[in-house]
Amino acid sequence: xxxxxxxxxxxxxxxTPNLDVLRVPLLGRVLRWRWGRLVFxxxxxxxxxxxxxxxxxxxxxxxxxxxxVLAWVHYRGLVILALLLVGNLxxxxxxxxLPRTLARKLSVHGRRFPRFLRNKxxxxxxxxxxxxxxxxxxxxxxxxxxAWLALAYFVGAFALEAIxxxxxFCKYVCPLGAFNFVHSMASPLQITARDAAICHTCxxxxxxxxxxxxxxxxxxxxxxxIDSNMDCTLCLDCARACPFDNVALTPRRPWSExxxxxxxxxxxxxxxxxxxxxxGLVNAFGMVPPVxxxxxxxxxxxxxxxxxxxxxxxxVAGALLLPALxxxxxxxxxxxxxxxxxxxxxxxxxxxxxxxxxxxxxxLAHYGFHLAIGGLSIIPVTHSFLLDxxxxxxxxxxxxxxxxxxxxxxxxxxxxxxxxxxxxLSLYVLTRSALRRNPIPVSALREMLPWxxxxxxxxxxxxxxxxxxxxxxxxxxxxxx
Amino acid sequence: xxxxxIGHSMRASALRVTLLALLILASGIACTRQNSLRDEAPEIQxxxxxxxxxxxxxxxxxxxxxxDTSGALVRDAVLELKGDMTHPGMTPxxxxxxxxxDGLYVxxxxxxxxxxWILTLQGKLSDGRTLVxxxxxxxxxxxxxxxxx
Numbered sequence: 115x116x117x118x119x120x121x122x123x124x125x126x127x128x129x130t131p132n133l134d135v136l137r138v139p140l141l142g143r144v145l146r147w148r149w150g151r152l153v154f155x156x157x158x159x160x161x162x163x164x165x166x167x168x169x170x171x172x173x174x175x176x177x178x179x180x181x182x183v184l185a186w187v188h189y190r191g192l193v194i195l196a197l198l199l200v201g202n203l204x205x206x207x208x209x210x211x212l213p214r215t216l217a218r219k220l221s222v223h224g225r226r227f228p229r230f231l232r233n234k235x236x237x238x239x240x241x242x243x244x245x246x247x248x249x250x251x252x253x254x255x256x257x258x259x260x261a262w263l264a265l266a267y268f269v270g271a272f273a274l275e276a277i278x279x280x281x282x283f284c285k286y287v288c289p290l291g292a293f294n295f296v297h298s299m300a301s302p303l304q305i306t307a308r309d310a311a312i313c314h315t316c317x318x319x320x321x322x323x324x325x326x327x328x329x330x331x332x333x334x335x336x337x338x339x340i341d342s343n344m345d346c347t348l349c350l351d352c353a354r355a356c357p358f359d360n361v362a363l364t365p366r367r368p369w370s371e372x373x374x375x376x377x378x379x380x381x382x383x384x385x386x387x388x389x390x391x392x393x394g395l396v397n398a399f400g401m402v403p404p405v406x407x408x409x410x411x412x413x414x415x416x417x418x419x420x421x422x423x424x425x426x427x428x429x430v431a432g433a434l435l436l437p438a439l440x441x442x443x444x445x446x447x448x449x450x451x452x453x454x455x456x457x458x459x460x461x462x463x464x465x466x467x468x469x470x471x472x473x474x475x476x477x478l479a480h481y482g483f484h485l486a487i488g489g490l491s492i493i494p495v496t497h498s499f500l501l502d503x504x505x506x507x508x509x510x511x512x513x514x515x516x517x518x519x520x521x522x523x524x525x526x527x528x529x530x531x532x533x534x535x536x537x538x539l540s541l542y543v544l545t546r547s548a549l550r551r552n553p554i555p556v557s558a559l560r561e562m563l564p565w566x567x568x569x570x571x572x573x574x575x576x577x578x579x580x581x582x583x584x585x586x587x588x589x590x591x592x593x594x595x
Numbered sequence: 596x597x598x599x600x601i602g603h604s605m606r607a608s609a610l611r612v613t614l615l616a617l618l619i620l621a622s623g624i625a626c627t628r629q630n631s632l633r634d635e636a637p638e639i640q641x642x643x644x645x646x647x648x649x650x651x652x653x654x655x656x657x658x659x660x661x662x663d664t665s666g667a668l669v670r671d672a673v674l675e676l677k678g679d680m681t682h683p684g685m686t687p688x689x690x691x692x693x694x695x696x697d698g699l700y701v702x703x704x705x706x707x708x709x710x711x712w713i714l715t716l717q718g719k720l721s722d723g724r725t726l727v728x729x730x731x732x733x734x735x736x737x738x739x740x741x742x743x744x
Contacts, residue, residue, distance in 0.1 A: 502628050
């Protein structure tokens with residue numbers, strides 16, 4: 115018999131601020147300083163300028179150019195490590211938002227981002243667009259195109275800031291931000307109010323409205339209501355704007371948000387999380403031999419030989435349609451097994467966060483691989499860059515053999531550990547979510563079973579892909595026209 | 596208010612001047628850039644023979660034949676080969692091509708991974724000029740056999 119059960123009301127997930135990173139001597143002062151973020155942004159701005167400059171003027175051989183090495187080896191590897199170990203550090207230090215002040219001065223104030231676009235569908239489209247361009251144009255093999263991509267990010271952020279009043283680029287558009295938001299849900303740091311009672315009596319709500327000197331939260335998060343790292347760029351403007359010094363950046367159990375926070379039942383959020391996990395597989399699949407067999411099959415069986423169309427089909431099928439179909443089917447199965455009269459999207463929203471650890475494991479195994487085998491390659495690339503400018507401080511011959519950051523024999527075991535670790539945590543989160551919704555263990559098991567099978571399938575496919583030999587194709591001698 | 600406006604205007608001017616100076620500086624730096632891989636002997640013909648003829652993951656032998664415009668062999672050059680994958684961050688394959696008595700330069704290399712490689716031939720000719728050439732090579736996986744590419 116099906117019964118209309120009431121889902122237990124979830125309280126806001128707020129970690130207890132026992133330790134506040136913003137009060138750690140020196141570090142806390144730097145972070146809370148009005149220009150604290152700018153210092154870190156300038157570091158990444160210099161890196162971005164280097165990427166653009168070298169991409170346009172340097173050698174068009176991807177392993178010998180800092181544009182491709184920094185963007186596709188270091189940025190990707192370090193961003194996933196930062197998310198795992200600390201938090202959304204790369205949004206914190208994002209240089210693309212630096213022209214914001216200028217853009218705001220030029221902006222026609224008062225226009226808000228269109229209501230129908232205030233969701234994650236644009237981000238999902240943006241993520242797919244970036245990965246489609248990456249696979250189709252072999253962006254990793256082209257310093258020149260990589261430089262243009264970096265510039266496009268600056269232009270995109272600037273334009274949206276100039277047109278709209280809030281920060282729609284970060285919250286609704288940026289594909290990198292969307293990736294970071296999803297995985298920061300498993301990060302060990304979160305913004306919270308030191309004392310919620312102070313917020314209740316606060317009149318100005320400067321953390322969201324801004325003060326006379328510091329802007330409020332660009333993504334419109336209100337500190338006492340923050341129960342998730344989703345949409346938090348860790349800019350710390352809230353901490354700087356708060357007149358009561360009541361904002362804390364506090365450690366938490368990294369995965370606790372995934373079963374404790376109350377997600378609104380939104381398909382866009384569900385698809386962002388599940389889709390990015392599947393995208394991790396599709397992206398890794400693009401680097402192993404079966405992808406070429408698939409392309410051959412598409413050409414022979416369907417007559418689709420255009421590479422742009424082939425990659426679009428594989429991406430849309432693997433990272434959008436398949437996860438969408440599976441999520442809806444699994445939500446329906448979960449609903450039937452549990453006997454709940456609940457909307458599918460509500461069940462999906464309850465269990466989708468459990469895909470974050472699995473996704474983190476897959477991306478860590480992939481991007482960590484590139485960082486592990488190529489982390490030191492920036493040394494000869496920098497050496498060569500200096501030589502190109504007549505600077506021979508470190509000799510006249512770059513040591514191109516410098517590459518591996520970790521011994522080769524460690525890499526596959528670490529990849530397997532990353533996938534299995536993500537898998538184990540996903541199962542744990544599924545279990546906790548199920549038990550939270552169903553106090554009776556048997557009911558909880560029935561409801562979570564379809565989701566667990568989906569996670570098992572993801573882990574098995576991931577392990578299969580990472581066990582295949584890699585094969586990297588790219589635009590040979592390509593890049594600049 | 597007036598003083599504030601003047602201060603603001605001065606800061607804005609200073610920002611514009613700084614940006615302009617940085618732009619000029621960057622342009623200047625860009626103009627002075629010289630690619631260290633610059634071919635100074637475009638008339639020299641470099642023919643490459645890669646064995647096995649269908650490159651596969653594993654050891655490979657690469658022979659280079661240098662000839663001038665008259666077709667005569669170019670001897671006494673010091674040649675190096677560097678194989679890069681198209682993806683950044685991959686360890687390159689490096690080898691020195693040694694001159695044999697018959698005038699061919701021969702090197703042994705190891706293709707570590709299947710995929711697209713860029714083989715860069717770089718060397719010094721006996722007259723001191725630098726020779727640089729690049730070749731695109733697709734390496735098959737060990738299990739690929741005679742897979743049609």
